[in-house]
Amino acid sequence: MLATRKKKGRSINGIVLLDKPAGMTSNRVLQRAKHLYQAAKAGHTGSLDPLATGMLPLCFGAATRVSSFLLAASKTYLVSGRFGIATETGDADGIVSDRRDGPVIDEPALSSVLERFRGSITQVPPMYSALKRDGQPLYRLARKGIHVEREPREVTVHSLSLRSYRWPDFEFVTRCSKGTYVRTLVSDIAAALGTVGHVTALRRLEIGPFTGLEMHTFESLEDAAKRGLDALDKTLLPMDCALPDWPSLQVSSEIKDWLQHGRPVPANKSWALGSVRLYGPMNEFFGLGEVLADGQLVPRRMFPV
Structure with a gap:
């Protein structure tokens, strides 16, 4: 009989809005935070380049089940760049690949070109990206x-x-949709101006529902950890804060029990069709469900209470 490996770390559930420092990969940031929280399970919600700083939501425990919804959310960036120089990676970390000493571009010309990049646009993903081809990034x-x-x-x-x-x-x-490459946006804007360009600094300001919220640096988290794990856990946001636009349903203990066991229940006719957040009689968040057109409320993802 094979021995099962005991999972290391604490079973904690929640989301921390980390202010990612420059010079670290998103995975390195995740592993450092996971160690700091002594968490058994953790994941991030979309990589930032090593050069980039700013909001990187980290999900612990059951909160990893909502990370896919944050991956799909729009994101806001503060972008700094330079025209006249291109790099292999499209940012300041890359080797210079081209220089253009053309005429100075005035602000009205730049503003006019920026107008063309608002709305729906087409991008070719950069070679320096995590997209895979035949299993290789x-x-x-x-x-x-x-x-x-x-x-x-x-x-x-x-x-x-x-x-x-x-x-x-x-x-x-800029505020842009999932899948937008800011490095490509800068190089495409430069090309439309008849020159080249690259990103010199990038800071993510917001992700989807997380607007105007405090971000925590590693220094502030380490200070909290010195006061104990309870103080550190107070930095965590509840899992359901990732889905504020989803309608919520409060159900009885009986219905909650049925849903937690994977069983659909009859839906109230007043409930709108679609995805919903589920709350028990004490207003405790316990899962995600869907109200179907056939009159059923079905469980989709359940969470520990």
Whole structure:
């Protein structure tokens, strides 16, 4: 009989909004936070490049089950860049691959081009990305000097506003959909201006529902940890805060029990069709469900209470 390996770490559930430092991969950040919280299970909600800073929600325990919804959420970035110089990676971490000493581009010309990049646009994902080809991340192929064709994809730039500009340096704020590559956005804007460009700094300000909320640095989390795990756990947001736009349903103990055992229940005719957050009689969040057109409320994902 094979021995089962005991899972190490605490069983905690929640989300921390980490202010990612520059120079670290998202996975390295995740592992450091997981160790700090002594968590048995953790995951992040979409990578930031090592150069980037800012909001990186980390999900612990059962909260990893809502991470996919945050992956799909729109994101807001503060972007700094420079025209006239391109790099292999599209950011300041890469080797310079091209220089253009063309004429200075004035602000009206830049503003006019930015207008063309608002709304639905098409991007070709960069070679230096985590997208995979035949099981290999593209960035690994790029490091070997191998370049492959990538299919264009449609993304949405919800907003794009110029914050400052003094040739060749610029800064803008953008809110964009899932799958948008900011490095590609900068290089495409530069190409539309007849030059090249790259990202010099990138900071993620917001993700989906997390607007105007405090982010925690590693320093602040380590200070909390010195006061004990209870103090550290107070930095965690509840799991359901990731889905504030989903309608909520409060059900009886009996219905809750049925749903937690994977059984559908008759839906109230007043309930709107679609996905819902589920709460028990004491207003405790316990899962996600779906109200179907056939008159049933079915469980989709259950959470510990």
